[in-house]
Amino acid sequence: MKSSLILLGSVNRLLLILEIMLFWSSCAKAQVVSDGTLNTTVNSANAQDFIIKNGTVVNNNLFHSLSQFSIPTGGSATFDLGNTPNVSTIFSRVTGGSISHIDGLIQTINHNNPVNFFFINPSGIIFGSNAQININGSFIASTASSVKFADGSQFSTEKSTASLLKISIPIGLQLEANSGEIHVQGSGHNITRLGLSLLNRSAAKHTGLQVAPGRTLALVARNISLDGGLLIADSGQVDLTALSNGELILGQGNEFSTINRTPKTELGDIQLQSAALVDVSGIKSGTVQLRGRNITLQDGSIIVGQSLGEQTSGDIQVIGTQSLVISGTNTAVSSRIATQSLGNGRGGNINISVPRLLLRDGGTIVAQTFSAADSGDINIQANDFIGIRGNSAVDAADLSAITTATFNIGSSGKLTVSTNILDIRDGAQITNSTLGKGNATHLIINATKLINIEGNSNAVISNSAIVSNSFGEGNGGQILVNTPILQLKNGGAILSSGYSSGNAGDITINAKESVEIVNSGTFDFSPVSTTFLNSRISSDIVTPPDFLQAILGLPPIATGNSGSIVINTHQITLTNGASVSVANTAPRKNGQANVGDLKITANYLTLQGRSRLLADTFSSEGGNVQLRVRDLLLLRDNSRISTTAGQQATGGNGGNIDINTKFLVAVPRENSDITANAFAGKGGLIRINTQGIFGIEKSDSLTQLGDITAFSQQNPQLNGEIIIDTQNADISNELVALPTNVVDASRLITQGCAASTVANRHSPSQFIITGRGGIPPQPNNALRVPAIAISTNPLTTTQSNQPLLLTPTLEANTWSLNDQGQIILSVSPTVQTSTLKTNYSKCHAS
Incomplete structure (x- = not known):
């Protein structure tokens, strides 16, 4: 598309140059000439300045008809209304078939009313660098072939002296296929x-x-x-x-x-x-x-x-x-x-x-x-595609952007973007921000197929993003994103940050299919990163960098509150330093700051490669993280879920973490953690409701393994609480309905197989088992590996007429994990096991 647009611009410019050259070669002398109709007269003393008079008046309309109309550089065409001072509209047509080149002044004189001016030449019009208009009404220039009026009549560029007496109010312009x-x-x-x-x-x-x-x-x-x-x-x-x-x-x-x-x-x-x-x-x-x-x-x-x-x-x-x-x-x-x-x-x-x-x-x-008034709204409807890319080659701070903003006490306008595919690259942004006392309002993005935000590691000022920031006393706006697929790559971000006393805004993301947040490999975990190099979704309070303090007059410490983040999707993946956060990384010496909540609802949630879900603070209360993950929550390679408070050795209680998932899985030696710690305050509450938790466990301290911690670093008596519930996990969706009628087993078991007789010759003997076995697994069940080992003595058989002896089934009461990561269920040595032995009667053939 890019190459075709460049080619189109080049072709248009070439055609314009050729047209101008052809015009000047065919019209060496500019002039204004009457075509002899409608009583139009033209006078000029120097072939430079032209006086147009008379014409035909109908009601308050004045009509002129010219075979040529061109004004040389520095020349003029003056429509003198001394004989018709009460007209309100002038209609001037060119009928000779030549292009009008106007490089001088068009003006009206000697009239009592403001006069509107219609100028039509179907062959084309060129206004030169010195063209000017000096009329006190509206000016309409067109390559239309006719002007239409309310009574159905027309003023056509075809030579005609047809009656104009019925002409009233002009309502339209008619253009032909070959109009200029x-x-x-x-x-x-x-x-x-x-x-x-x-x-x-x-x-x-x-x-x-x-x-x-x-x-x-x-x-x-x-x-x-x-x-x-x-x-x-x-x-x-x-x-x-x-x-x-x-x-x-x-x-x-x-x-x-x-x-x-x-x-x-x-x-x-x-x-x-x-x-x-x-x-x-x-x-x-x-x-x-x-x-x-x-x-x-x-x-x-x-x-x-x-x-x-x-x-x-x-x-x-x-x-x-x-x-x-x-x-x-x-x-x-x-x-x-x-x-x-x-x-x-x-x-x-x-x-x-x-x-x-x-x-x-x-x-x-x-x-x-820039005032007390609100800014306007921006509404963009691009059904196929929106691409926003790069910055100015002259000034790197000139980003390609769609922006609403307030610099004073007025609010910024609402920004709505609707498309099929939204692609933001190379430092471009969509922003709705405040730099004053006024609030930023709503930023709404609707993409029916895909949103891709891809950064640029060479970004000078910032990276590609959807942004609603507060740089003043006003609050950041709310961001709402609706799309099936959201991709944030190599520094692409959705964020609302507070750099002063204003609050960051809330972020809501509805992605029916997936959310993918991934970095290319170079990422920055600095809490005061000035360029948000990491791919992220965040509503944070951050310390303004020095250059922003200098440019915008920002305070050295931000004092606002972060917003909340809600993500609803089927699958969300964070890779290689990606993060979702509602943190407050601005140090506070006095007072407290609120941190918003982080809520994610998904079927699958994966954090890998040092990725983060954060509701951390430097010196205030930690936020809350709520995860509703239907199938699998997977932590890999030093990833973390954290609501830790007081990271700068200050007060503040750890936040709460609430996880509800079928399986919570981490690789033990990859050091992925779930933490709600505090430095001087009380540790938070971690509640995990799951059917199975593997590779991560409760701990009183952070180790090189997978840890779940809620401790208070200075005072163990203020340690938080960790609740892991594997008994009450909701597995109702996984149950298979079994028959409700109980089978009478005694009617299905006999002392021996009945011999075939004449009466039952065509009814062979049968062996029937009724129970749970044989029920097919559901398609969405997790695949099972051979994880249970049962050790028995070899089966022995004897021929006997004794009744079948059944030994009781023993229930496993311990389990262990072998080197292959398999779960071994076993019976405690204190329980005496019986030899599994089967006696059966000989079946007699007929």
Whole structure:
């Protein structure tokens, strides 16, 4: 996909260059010429500046018809309404079949009302670097073949003097299959970044296509490109629609326009490159709508809406039938779609609907608040695929990301991502965080097939992750992940951390099939790791690293509380230093901090290669771990389940561990432990309910074997409690229903086999045994190895007519484990065993 997108961008740029060259070779002299219809007159004293007058007036609409319309560099086209001062809308068509190249000023004069301007040329329109608009109404430029009106009439680009007397309100634009393209050229924006992410527009260029505040700037064509071009609508609306063989229905007021499709309707491509800009910032941020097939922002191109006043801002909406790609940077700021609240009005929402979304090389989608108002929400629906990868080659801190955030007392917006496959790699992130007093809100990820988060060992700032952090007084948000398969690899993480006084958020993961958390081999167990190199799921309180203290003004010690983690899945595997934790690793000299609970419900849970389930603290109460594992909990190679408190030789009681599983298994000499210890406080409570526990046992201290401990290091009288219950394990699901009718054994046993007679010649003798033997095992039963050894004397037989003597069955009363790990059941030597001996009667043949 990557190579095809690169090829597509190269082809589009080449076609644009060729088109411009062909235009200039065929049109050496720009000019504005009337086509002789609709009473349009054009005057110019220098072939540079053109005055367009008269035309045809119907109601409040003024119609002009031109065979050519091009403005040279530095020139102008002035629509003089001195003879028609009361019109509210100008419709100007180009009928000669040539592309319009506009590299000067379009303006209106001598009118009493704000005037909207429709300019249509089906052959195509090119706005040069010096193109400007000076009208006090909306501006709509299109390669449509006609404008449709509410009474059913049309203003067509075909030469015609047909009656226009019935024309009323314009409602739509009709584009044909061969409609032309619109290109907007420019030298790009000069927006910079203040601090971490605030866009500085104070020195932004005010050139380009710009309409009056609150008005609409719309471009409608088969394909649209902005090559360094600027589109500015202060508190207004920008609408870019790439369309052919269809009709665009114009929106009323602040409403978005819609597309009236036919079976032949096709959407085209929209490309913003070379630091192109779409800007609707203002007292009330306006709205932006992009609709096309493939939509691309690259080379530091920006779509932005900053709200500076009291009113709620408008939304940014992107709809694509194939893809949206945001990539690349310039020297100042990365490509992005952004809404930012700087006043008391709520920030605008960002709504994206495309089959495939790709953010790479620092491309971002961001909704932020820097004020008392809340930021907008981000809603992304990408039915096929979302890929978020890498960071900027110019600034490594510019991560590819989808972000909502608050830097003040307002709350961050809700972030919702829905897709089939979500793939996050090479340091990219999805984040919902607070850096102020306001709270982060919900971060919801829905993936119907797979979520893969894969890190990068060369990450400079951080690694690939889904994040909701608190860097201030506000609390981190809640993270909800729904997917069949969740994979965290080589540093991939889902986390909510508190670095200041705010609390970390809760994390809930529903993965119907599996959760896999694995590292490549290099991992860091440092409790104050600044780059979370390990693959992990965590809601922790951590000591902020020095560089964050310097950049964000964070305190040296975090004082918030960690959140809770809930994981529901069929199978969860942690490998090679992976971890799930609700720990508090920030040292506390005074006061206590709460640690959340860690709850996992699964059929199989495996920890191997120094992996961890943690609810530990440095200097406060340990958290609680609750594990509901239906079939098997396996600990391998120095793995650990821990709710240990006071790791810095301080107070705090150990937390509780509650395990309910069919089998708890560890390899004895691999030193995997279950601990609820404390340094100065009381040890915790460990309760294990299981049918079988192997390779790990209670201990008063930590050894090199598998230990279960709940001791108090300073005071043995404060040791905790360990309860292992193997008698009351719930095995109801494993029972097989047996017949309820009791068999009368006496009727089935005789002194000898009856000889065959004439009466029973066809009824041979039978030997019947009724009991538990022969019942097939269930498919989900554990496989049994030969683990029981029974020693008996050889069977001896004699021919006798004596009754069958039965010896009593002896019950094993001891067991041991041999070198092969087999369980040997045996009878204590104090019990006298009998020789197993069978007597039987001779059966007589007939």
